[in-house]
Amino acid sequence: MLLVNGEAKDYIPVTDRGLQYGDGLFETIEVRGGKPVFLKQHLARLQQGCLRLHIPVPSAQHIGCEIVALLEHSDHVTWQSSDCVLKIIVTRGSGGRGYRPPDSVEPTRIISLHPSPDYPSSYQLHGINARFCQTRLGLNPLLAGIKHLNRLEQVIARAEWSTLDIQEGIMLDINNHIIEGTMSNIFFSKDGILHTPVLSHSGISGIVRNLVFTLAYRHHITICEHFFDKEMLLSADEIFVTNSIIGIWPIKQLETTVFRIGSLTQQLQVWLDQLKKE
């Protein structure tokens, strides 16, 4: 289930700068009941990323029509396409000499549907097990926050473990600050205050992460964005990770430290579900 620049095909030219240099961006979006969840926010982030990388912003209307076309013609797939994962990749397209982008660019849009990962509901209800990754994130203010295609750090970190009893790896930067999970953002609460890492030098600014900020402001929960280390994280009352597909997963165990699934995490899960329906 793939559209490349609106055409049904599953390949791109080798010359595409997405392959040559990771010169592009992506979004991973939950589809529930046949509708992309938080699509407006995903398209806004995609637009922001394009502006930061100076890639011409693809028309949201184009992308919207292509998503509808994909979802409408997905009857023949064997998996349940009304609840699935939608991925959008935008690259700078082909051309240019070496690193230098061509003067006139025609970006590539790749829109695809994928079966939902088969995460048990217990992850959401009773929490997950997590570990600390050995792989350290680099520091790069230029690219921090952007969901771009240069993702070797995450690939290497995620390859650190293959046991099924660990669901996420928590990544530190080279200064030993906690930054994020390999595929998620991280929050913890302590004495009723929410904490999450600053993403000024590393990390991806997640859609659900931003929504947790929105919910915290709306419900008068203090939220504090700062640099913190392993020890501070391990002294938390509650920890949870977020992304667009998992929503909010509490961490019940991080390395050898056990955490309770607290009321703040559960409340945020309820509020996030309500936001999805708004």
Add this chain to the structure above:
Amino acid sequence: MLLVNGEAKDYIPVTDRGLQYGDGLFETIEVRGGKPVFLKQHLARLQQGCLRLHIPVPSAQHIGCEIVALLEHSDHVTWQSSDCVLKIIVTRGSGGRGYRPPDSVEPTRIISLHPSPDYPSSYQLHGINARFCQTRLGLNPLLAGIKHLNRLEQVIARAEWSTLDIQEGIMLDINNHIIEGTMSNIFFSKDGILHTPVLSHSGISGIVRNLVFTLAYRHHITICEHFFDKEMLLSADEIFVTNSIIGIWPIKQLETTVFRIGSLTQQLQVWLDQLKKE
């Protein structure tokens, strides 16, 4: 002129991890008189990169045969294929769930020939003009030195200028240390001693950079690898940049500071040409 896993085609599946995550490596090799120059060194670096990224090392024999096949069947191209550029890309291939690499990987090999860039010989003989880039390189010991496909920093830096009178941009890291050019490594000489940046936290460890070390040792020239800033670079006697396609280009002007094309740079150019023939 392209071979993908030995087959003549010019596209790859969208699922390739080279596109999805920049999960791969590349080499850019000079072809002179129908022969790839320093091929052994390029294949060794490719192998080192694969080992560092845990990508199965493609057989050098396979790649060698494919290069020969490409060069032998390039008669119909309009450009001069006996003197051209050979590019090798190796990606981790398709598959895996999210960032997690698949348990069993079949890497993708992409081998292609390109016309040589039309650099005037004056660049080599009389030097080039260079500027300092605004774009700062991040710090990432995990990936430093590797010629991987995560190259957004270089793309953004190279997009800073389009005037034809500037041939290279010199990049600093976020600590304001000089690291490299957008497409080259950098050296300077001061009082007969060669200096070049440490690449422990950023930068690509170039083949010609390594050969300059070899030549310096062979000819008893002191070479010093360390962190230095703009001011130190601008106080140099001679500056030059290196890569596999350009060889050694002296810098005759960096921003407003003018440099002479000194005897050390010229001597290294001669020795490098001799190495090519060995």
